[in-house]
Amino acid sequence: xxxxNRTALFRKYRTALxxxxxxxxxxxxxxxxxxxxxxxxLRGAASxxxxxSTVDVDGSREGVVSVGLPPPWVDVSEEVAIDMQKIRSKxxxxxxxxxxxxxxxxxxxxxxxxxxxxxxxxQDITRLLKKCEQKLRQLSQDRGHSEDMKLRVNVQRSLAxxxxxxxxxxRKHQKGYLQRLxxxxxxxxxxxxxxxxxxxEDEFYDPGFNEQQMSRLKKAEVLSEEREKEVQQIMESVNxxxxxxxxxxxxxxxxxxxxxxxDYNVQQVATSIEQGVRELEQAERTQKKGDMVFCVxxxxxxxxxxxxxxxxxxxxx
Amino acid sequence: xxxxxxxxxxxxxxxxxIAGMKVFVLDAQTLAIVSVATSQSELLQKEVFLxxxxxxxxxxxxxxxxAVCFLRPTAENxxxxxxxxxxxxxxxxxxxxxxxxxxNFVQNLADFDQHEAVQQVQEFYAxxxxxxxxxxxxxxxxxxxxxxxxxxxxxxxxxxCERIIEGVSSVxxxxxxxxxxxxxxxxxxxxxxxQDAARLMYEQEAALFDFRRTEVLPLLLIIDRRDxxxxxxxxxxxxxxxxHELIGIQDNKVDLREYSRVPKDQQVVLSSExxxxxxxxxxxxxxxxxxxxxxxxxxxxxxHKSNQNIQSLEDMARFVENYPEFRKMQGNxxxxxxxxxxxxxxxxxxxxxxxxxxxxxxACHSSQAAALDELNVQWExxxxxxxxxxxxxxxxxxxxxxxxxxxxxELVDRLNAGRxxxxxxxxxxxxxxxxxEKRTGDLFSNRDLFNRxxxxxxxxxxxxxxxxxxxxxxxxxxxxxxxxRLKDADYPFVGNHAQQGKPQDVVIFIIGGxxxxxxxxxxxxxxxxxxxxxxxxxxxxxxxxxxxxxxxEVQRVGRASIY
Numbered sequence: 001x002x003x004x005n006r007t008a009l010f011r012k013y014r015t016a017l018x019x020x021x022x023x024x025x026x027x028x029x030x031x032x033x034x035x036x037x038x039x040x041x042l043r044g045a046a047s048x049x050x051x052x053s054t055v056d057v058d059g060s061r062e063g064v065v066s067v068g069l070p071p072p073w074v075d076v077s078e079e080v081a082i083d084m085q086k087i088r089s090k091x092x093x094x095x096x097x098x099x100x101x102x103x104x105x106x107x108x109x110x111x112x113x114x115x116x117x118x119x120x121x122x123q124d125i126t127r128l129l130k131k132c133e134q135k136l137r138q139l140s141q142d143r144g145h146s147e148d149m150k151l152r153v154n155v156q157r158s159l160a161x162x163x164x165x166x167x168x169x170x171r172k173h174q175k176g177y178l179q180r181l182x183x184x185x186x187x188x189x190x191x192x193x194x195x196x197x198x199x200x201e202d203e204f205y206d207p208g209f210n211e212q213q214m215s216r217l218k219k220a221e222v223l224s225e226e227r228e229k230e231v232q233q234i235m236e237s238v239n240x241x242x243x244x245x246x247x248x249x250x251x252x253x254x255x256x257x258x259x260x261x262x263d264y265n266v267q268q269v270a271t272s273i274e275q276g277v278r279e280l281e282q283a284e285r286t287q288k289k290g291d292m293v294f295c296v297x298x299x300x301x302x303x304x305x306x307x308x309x310x311x312x313x314x315x316x317x
Numbered sequence: 318x319x320x321x322x323x324x325x326x327x328x329x330x331x332x333x334x335i336a337g338m339k340v341f342v343l344d345a346q347t348l349a350i351v352s353v354a355t356s357q358s359e360l361l362q363k364e365v366f367l368x369x370x371x372x373x374x375x376x377x378x379x380x381x382x383x384a385v386c387f388l389r390p391t392a393e394n395x396x397x398x399x400x401x402x403x404x405x406x407x408x409x410x411x412x413x414x415x416x417x418x419x420x421n422f423v424q425n426l427a428d429f430d431q432h433e434a435v436q437q438v439q440e441f442y443a444x445x446x447x448x449x450x451x452x453x454x455x456x457x458x459x460x461x462x463x464x465x466x467x468x469x470x471x472x473x474x475x476x477x478c479e480r481i482i483e484g485v486s487s488v489x490x491x492x493x494x495x496x497x498x499x500x501x502x503x504x505x506x507x508x509x510x511x512q513d514a515a516r517l518m519y520e521q522e523a524a525l526f527d528f529r530r531t532e533v534l535p536l537l538l539i540i541d542r543r544d545x546x547x548x549x550x551x552x553x554x555x556x557x558x559x560x561h562e563l564i565g566i567q568d569n570k571v572d573l574r575e576y577s578r579v580p581k582d583q584q585v586v587l588s589s590e591x592x593x594x595x596x597x598x599x600x601x602x603x604x605x606x607x608x609x610x611x612x613x614x615x616x617x618x619x620x621h622k623s624n625q626n627i628q629s630l631e632d633m634a635r636f637v638e639n640y641p642e643f644r645k646m647q648g649n650x651x652x653x654x655x656x657x658x659x660x661x662x663x664x665x666x667x668x669x670x671x672x673x674x675x676x677x678x679x680a681c682h683s684s685q686a687a688a689l690d691e692l693n694v695q696w697e698x699x700x701x702x703x704x705x706x707x708x709x710x711x712x713x714x715x716x717x718x719x720x721x722x723x724x725x726x727e728l729v730d731r732l733n734a735g736r737x738x739x740x741x742x743x744x745x746x747x748x749x750x751x752x753x754e755k756r757t758g759d760l761f762s763n764r765d766l767f768n769r770x771x772x773x774x775x776x777x778x779x780x781x782x783x784x785x786x787x788x789x790x791x792x793x794x795x796x797x798x799x800x801x802r803l804k805d806a807d808y809p810f811v812g813n814h815a816q817q818g819k820p821q822d823v824v825i826f827i828i829g830g831x832x833x834x835x836x837x838x839x840x841x842x843x844x845x846x847x848x849x850x851x852x853x854x855x856x857x858x859x860x861x862x863x864x865x866x867x868x869x870e871v872q873r874v875g876r877a878s879i880y
Contacts, residue, residue, distance in 0.1 A: 001326055002490040004440040004525065006423055013427030014435075021431075070381035074338075148377070151367045155338075158361035164641075171638060242637040253358050256591040257648055258584045261570065262360065263352040266343075266368050 071148065076135055077155050083132050084159075087125055087166055091173065094121045098177045102184070115230060122174065126240055129167055133244050136160055157253055164248045178234050185227045192220045320447035320852065321590055323491040324354035327443040331385055331413050332363040339364055340379070340407055342386040344371045344394055347415060349446050349456060349568050351387065356591070371397040376406065383409040389444065390414045390422055398429060405434040412437065415444040416483045417522060444487035445854065448569060449589055451843055452836035453854040455484040456568075460857045461870035463829045464543070464750050467505050478506070481856060482514050485537065485826055486526075488854065489518070494822060495526045496537040498811040499803070501757040504541035506828055511539045515811040535822035536798065538808065542829025542859075543751035544758050545790035547680050547715060549832050549864040550708045552673040554784040556606050557599040558833035560587065560656060562860045563663045566833075576659050585652045594649060600837045602785055603660075610653050617650045668698050672705045673784055679712040680787045681772075683761070685720050688713060696731075703738050708861055714744050716761060718752060739865065746872045757807050760790055791825060791835045791853070795842050798823055799849045823851045830863070831855030 101114045139156045195213070253260050328351055332339065341360065343351060348370065360368070369375075371388055384407040388394045402410070412426070412435055426438065445453040462477050489496060495518055500511035514537070518526045542549075553562045560566055564576065569588045589596040598609055620643065627633050664670060675695045679688055692709050695701060710728050718725065725744070732741035749755075762768040797803045801819040810816070827835070831853055839853045857863065 001323055002442060002493050002525070002528075003327075003330075004417075006418060006438040006440060007436075009420075010423050010427055010435070010438040013424050014430055014433070017428050018431075070338075074381065148379070151379070151382075154361055154366040157358075158364075158366070161358065161361070168638065168641075175638070239633070242633070245637055245640070253361075254645060254648060255356065255358055256586060256588070256645070258570065258586055260356040260358055260591075261352055261586060262355070262357050262368055263348050263568070264570075264584065265357055266348060266370060 073139055073152055076139055077159060080132050080135050080159050080163075083128055083135075084162060084166060087128050087132070087170075090121060090125050090128070091166075091170055094118065094125065095173060097121060098173065102177070102180050119230075119233065122234070122237055125170060126237055129163070129170070129244055130240075132159075132163055133247060136163065136248075160248050160252050164245065164252055167244055167248070174234055174237065178231060181227060181231060185224055185231075188220060189224060192217060319450050319492075319850070320445070320453050320488070321354050321450055324350060324443045324445075324447045327441045327491070328355050328387075329363070331387060331411075331441060332360075332365060335383055335385060335411060337364065338366055338382050340367045340369060340382045340384045341365045342369050342371055342384050342388070342401075344388050344391075344397070346389050346456070347387045350415070350443055353446055353448060353569050353588070354443075371401070376404070378406045380406070380408045382407045383411065385411045385413065387413045387415065387441070387443075390416055390418050395422065395425060398426065402426075402429040402432065402434060405432050407434075409436050410434045411439075413439050413441045416440065416442060416487055417525070442487040442490035445484045446568060448858070449836060449840070451839050451850075451852050452831070452833075453484075453488065453852070454831065454858050455480060455854070455856050457481070457856040459870075460830060461867040461874070463506055463541070463856065464867065464871045465874060467509060474506075477856070478510055478513065481510055481826070481828065482517060485510075485514055485539075485824070485854070486517055488824060488852070489535075489537070490525070492822070493528045494531075494535045495519075495528055496535040496822075496824065497814045497816050497820075498537045498539065499808045500538070500811065501540040501544055502807055502809055503755055503757045504543065504828070507539045507541050510828065511537075511811045514539075519812075531821070533818040533820050534814075534816065536816065536820040536824070538794070538798070538803075538823065538825045540757070540790075540794075540808075540825065540827055542827055542855075542864075544756050545760055546747065546751040546864075547712065547760060547787070548789040548834055549830070549859040550711055550861055551676050551680060551787060551834070552669055552705075552708075552861070553832075553834055554603045554673070554782075555600050555834070555837055556595075556603075557587065558837060559603065559660060561833050561858065563660050564656070565860065565862075566858075571656070573655060573659065585656070587656075592649065594653060600841065602782060603664075607657065610657050613650055614654065617646055620646070666700060667702055667705065668700050669705075671695065671698065672701060672709070675709060676712055677783060677786050679709065679716060680761075683716065685717050688717065689724060692728075703735075704861065704865070706735070707732065707739050707741075707743065707865070710744055711747055714748055715751070718748055740869070740872065743865070743868055743872060746868055746875075750868070750871070758790055758794070762793070789832070789835045789838055791827075792838045792842070794825065795823075795839070795849075795851055798851075799842075799846055819849065821849055823849060825851060825853050827853070827855040829855070829867070830857040830859040832859050 097114065097118050101118055136156055136159055139152055139159075195216075258264050332341075341351075348368075365385070367382070371386070371394060386398075386401075388398070398412075418438075418440060423438065426435070446456055447453050457477055457480050459473075459477065462474050465474065467474060498511045498515050500507040502508075553559045557566070560571060564571055564573070566587060569586060571585050571587055572583070573585060574583045586592070587595055587599075589599055594609075594613060598606055601609065624636055624643065627636055672695050675691045678691060682688075692713055695709055696706055710732060713728065714725055729741045729744055732739075732744070759768055762772045794803065799819060825839075836853050839851050843850055859867075
């Protein structure tokens, strides 16, 4: 696709015109030009922070645009972004831990440590997700100007979409782990029953091994009970996430619907502002009318009263 | 994807190079251009957190945002920019214009930018509304002016001509091609536009259009709506065309507020990019469409039932996981069902089945007596509205204008007697504009012996579906172009260009507006012949109501000053 850059020509004209223009004082006292120290990318995907290009502090140039500090809610949104980055890295670690735990081991003690570790990490991630979600809600709490509000809502939506995808991914990981665990469980059970049955056949030939097999069976039962507990815990965390998902779904835009259309959103702002103006005008009018009607009523009452007094006077005389 | 992809690429190029939180400033037309190509969620992904109109009078400064302005280079926007740049609200301004900037524009811009807020000024040629991959429109206001003779009021017609040339040239710049231009012989405005476009591409901005030449140059064919007045008058039975005919689609949005009682479905989006069901059904006829919608509803219902049958924790987990998909499907299903219901209701109410059959007969077969009888029968049916009666009369007039002028007068009188909401002289107006001698090309395929034989053969073979028999003129044009046999006599070249061989890229521009029926033809032809790629564009997208409205406007203009 073809494009054409006119910036060079534009700059040439601009400098030429500036030299011709008479020197005039800057129009508004914009105060000191604030250098913007941090304007980080909300994405935070590549690497944290990026500096906005600052404007010249050169005093000789007049009417320089001062780049001000962003409002405080931007900090909240940045925190959410940083948290999401943390969640992503933790999920990577968790995936590795899952893989390690699923590998067949012969050492029970190590196995327990691993499971504990996994549980801790999962709980950590769930906690972070909840925290992010709460902070997101905070973003649209205090009502500001309508424009700032629109901006905030959009930032909120974008972060909510990301958060939702993250939580869905997390749940998929957990579910996958769960399924594989269950498979292993079933395999173990099957192998136990198979070996038990094999053991039964061997009975005629070697009754001595019976006891050993009983103890093995008991151990296997204990193991499977533990595994079931694990499964239960993971289920619970899945349900926690479900709650978060539900809350987020109100914030996220459904793609492909009318709400996802840019012109629809622009119109909404316009119509709501228009409506607001109209309502204000209407209120003004009714208020004025109210006052007027009241005055008129009072005057009429007074007139009637005076007429009565007159008549009364005439009658008396 | 071609046209939509081009606009999307431009928009993403504009936004990706600039880091940080951004505001997107658009005017009314670029808003439409951007809205059909990309969505709000995609903008949010690119960190565009606010979209504003250029005329916005808000004065709240938000200097932590960078403004990306995508505007058309018009005088009105220059005024808006003067105000915007006089008191910059945002930290930086990046200006992108959708078409070529004249040098004095750049000068004025430089003059306005006293605060040096502007960081770049670029031309990104996305100056058309890409409705579908092969169909674009310009949404020009006062479209009826194309029917007014050029000498009548040159100043009024000038903006329309300019807009058309800007739109068409931006399509070619977006595709990086420079075409050979042909136009419809009998149309004055087509010739004017073709010549102006050639001057722009080959003389004024020759350097800009100097792209790599292919073996066979691409073709730009400029024709007039009046060459084929039949297609907009016919009732349509394929999904997209039918929705536009009965309800109305504007920039891929359908407004159901007057129709549906379900508040959620008040405005819906029918975009082939975003809706896979629509993409696979937009050219299907009503019957097949009904079956497909039923299938979709059945799938949805079965999933709904399984969702209600949650027994274990696992089921619950699965439900929650699939919930976003489910919700999307629900929205989609309800949208299509609502549209189908509305259209079914309208078809029954207005007896469109039988009226449309008569229309197709009029358009495709030629037996005058039978046609007249059929017309009379249809007029007598209860529930047939004035629109339908007028359309039938017009189709009759277009086909049999020579054969029996008395009958025509009789029809006009009967229309008058029936107190139609339309001025019955509209019929004569139509003939004056688009009568046989005004048209180029062979609309009814009855001008020469070969075509007549071919139609007779087709008629004998029988048709698949009586309601979709009619093929727009564009169909025949594409066939001729693909075979390299487009007649020079009817469609001359501009200047001394000539074309050897069959062009692989063709853009057909219809001055006066396209219809969705024609865009369907183009899409189907592109699918069937991958060797030739045809794009279709027009000033607006017509349905029968808008076409009749244009005729009324022209009639009013004509009466206001006799021409």
